[in-house]
Amino acid sequence: MRAEGIANVRRILCLFPRYTSSFGTFEYAYPLTDGVRAFMPPQGLLLIAAYLPAHWPVRFIDENIRAATAEDFEWAEAVLVSGMHVQRRQMNDICRRAHAYDLTVAVGGPSVSACPDYYPSFDYLHVGELGTATDQLIARLSRTPSLPEQQVVLKSVERLDMTRFPIPAYELAEIPRYFLGSIQYSSGCPYQCEFCDIPGLYGRNPRLKTPQQITAELDKLLECGIMGSVYFVDDNFIGNRKAALDLLPHLVEWQKKTGYVLRFSCEATLNIAKRPEILAGMREAYFATIFCGIETPDPVALKAMHKDHNMMVPIMEAIQTLNSFGMEVVSGIILGLDTDKPETGQHLLEFIEASQIPLLTINLLQALPKTPLWERLERENRLIEDEGRDSNVDFRLPYDDVITTWRACMGRAYQPDKLLERYEYQITQTYPHRLQPPPSPERASWKNIKLGLIMLRNIFWKVGVLGDYKLHFWRFALRRLARGEIEYLISSALVAHHLIKFARDASSGHTNASYYSLKLQQASVPAE
Numbered sequence: 001m002r003a004e005g006i007a008n009v010r011r012i013l014c015l016f017p018r019y020t021s022s023f024g025t026f027e028y029a030y031p032l033t034d035g036v037r038a039f040m041p042p043q044g045l046l047l048i049a050a051y052l053p054a055h056w057p058v059r060f061i062d063e064n065i066r067a068a069t070a071e072d073f074e075w076a077e078a079v080l081v082s083g084m085h086v087q088r089r090q091m092n093d094i095c096r097r098a099h100a101y102d103l104t105v106a107v108g109g110p111s112v113s114a115c116p117d118y119y120p121s122f123d124y125l126h127v128g129e130l131g132t133a134t135d136q137l138i139a140r141l142s143r144t145p146s147l148p149e150q151q152v153v154l155k156s157v158e159r160l161d162m163t164r165f166p167i168p169a170y171e172l173a174e175i176p177r178y179f180l181g182s183i184q185y186s187s188g189c190p191y192q193c194e195f196c197d198i199p200g201l202y203g204r205n206p207r208l209k210t211p212q213q214i215t216a217e218l219d220k221l222l223e224c225g226i227m228g229s230v231y232f233v234d235d236n237f238i239g240n241r242k243a244a245l246d247l248l249p250h251l252v253e254w255q256k257k258t259g260y261v262l263r264f265s266c267e268a269t270l271n272i273a274k275r276p277e278i279l280a281g282m283r284e285a286y287f288a289t290i291f292c293g294i295e296t297p298d299p300v301a302l303k304a305m306h307k308d309h310n311m312m313v314p315i316m317e318a319i320q321t322l323n324s325f326g327m328e329v330v331s332g333i334i335l336g337l338d339t340d341k342p343e344t345g346q347h348l349l350e351f352i353e354a355s356q357i358p359l360l361t362i363n364l365l366q367a368l369p370k371t372p373l374w375e376r377l378e379r380e381n382r383l384i385e386d387e388g389r390d391s392n393v394d395f396r397l398p399y400d401d402v403i404t405t406w407r408a409c410m411g412r413a414y415q416p417d418k419l420l421e422r423y424e425y426q427i428t429q430t431y432p433h434r435l436q437p438p439p440s441p442e443r444a445s446w447k448n449i450k451l452g453l454i455m456l457r458n459i460f461w462k463v464g465v466l467g468d469y470k471l472h473f474w475r476f477a478l479r480r481l482a483r484g485e486i487e488y489l490i491s492s493a494l495v496a497h498h499l500i501k502f503a504r505d506a507s508s509g510h511t512n513a514s515y516y517s518l519k520l521q522q523a524s525v526p527a528e
């Protein structure tokens with residue numbers, strides 16, 4: 001549905017801020033693609049764009065793809081911004097630029113919802129999800145687009161039922177410029193891990209769209225040119241297990257109808273390993289990757305952070321179970337926990353070796369506002385607000401030791417030979433369990449083949465000829481070519497290249513150790 005009953009017409013500029021360079025945005029892979037410039041289409045802002053009154057002209061600009069110009073600001077009557085904590089500086093910069101054109105600026109999304117104080121210059125703060133705050137904002141802008149006399153805070157006391165969410169306005173975004181497609185089925189998570197702000201922001205009882213909404217969104221993503229993979233950005237895909245089971249047959253039918261041109265991936269808790277019926281459905285729907293917040297292989301640490309559910313199945317066994325359904329596991333890891341010991345880094349490297357997980361996002365612990373961790377550390381007087389630091393946590397171990405461990409782990413885990421060996425394992429031990437999609441005209445389309453050829457050319461030239469780890473690359477690539485594993489060669493080489501390059505920056509101290517850190521928070525320039 002859309003906002004209704006609004007008389008006036010307003011021209012709205014929806015601006016999504018730049019990301020700071022990070023492990024999880026894959027920007028070093030972009031030059032190997034056919035013109036990718038950004039990570040994923042921002043669900044929240046595209047959702048708001050779709051909800052605005054149908055007669056309001058809307059421009060959407062993702063500043064990871066191109067910066068808003070003077071002409072964009074001169075065209076607009078009001079600017080809407082959304083983003084996460086990591087984009088805070090860039091959001092405030094957009095506000096400054098819009099004010100230079102006397103434009104009213106509103107900010108919504110997860111960061112302002114958790115921390116309204118971070119955004120003192122904005123005219124409207126939209127706190128919470130799509131709901132009453134959105135209706136109030138639209139009504140106020142309809143009455144007048146002028147700047148209010150003082151900041152107005154609008155809170156979504158009632159959230160719009162997700163079954164009434166419109167399809168995000170993917171048509172306004174340059175979908176082929178994104179590394180991955182994104183889609184959301186549910187919001188919220190039943191667990192309460194100490195460091196996580198999801199239950200506080202979105203609730204513990206997951207709210208849901210209908211399977212029909214999801215297949216309609218997938219249709220629209222395809223129409224808008226998505227290729228490759230679509231990521232379910234749900235906080236926990238199995239937050240409501242019955243709902244996941246309800247959705248999967250619809251995804252299978254959709255894949256059959258559209259010729260399996262897309263692969264899916266999602267985030268879920270590791271205890272999904274106890275649900276073979278869900279895993280079997282995911283395999284049939286062509287899920288290829290699953291992100292699990294393993295956080296640490298240390299059971300004591302998991303208990304301390306209230307993530308006991310990671311131990312419902314022994315971790316290594318759970319990973320092997322997911323692999324046996326053809327799904328590569330991506331893991332989140334946290335260093336700097338209170339339970340860490342001097343040998344924690346070594347244990348992590350042993351875990352990486354044993355699990356054969358290629359991609360692990362290794363972050364330093366950061367206390368996010370509105371989390372139990374924040375409250376505990378505040379009580380213990382262990383929060384440090386210092387933009388020169390990589391984390392706001394006063395660790396139990398000396399700060400420099402924790403940073404040194406992080407850098408050493410990044411450097412060793414992503415040595416080209418080690419990383420490509422882990423991909424070799426996945427290709428030989430995990431991927432054979434994947435659904436082998438039937439040949440289809442959609443998969444064999446000239447568009448798909450051309451894209452593959454362009455990426456192969458880029459990979460061979462930029463990694464195989466110009467790269468500085470070419471011997472390791474060719475050892476890996478020639479095996480793939482000999483076995484006709486072109487798709488696996490492309491997908492693993494793209495991601496591996498980013499990991500190798502980013503980890504080098506990290507181990508030499510050129511990037512932040514925490515995804516959430518404010519240190520060095522210059523907006524990244526998409527790699528050329």
Ligand code: SF4
Nearest residue numbers: 189191192193196198
């Ligand atoms: S399981 Fe994941 S989403 Fe849920 S509370 Fe824990 S970290 Fe957050």
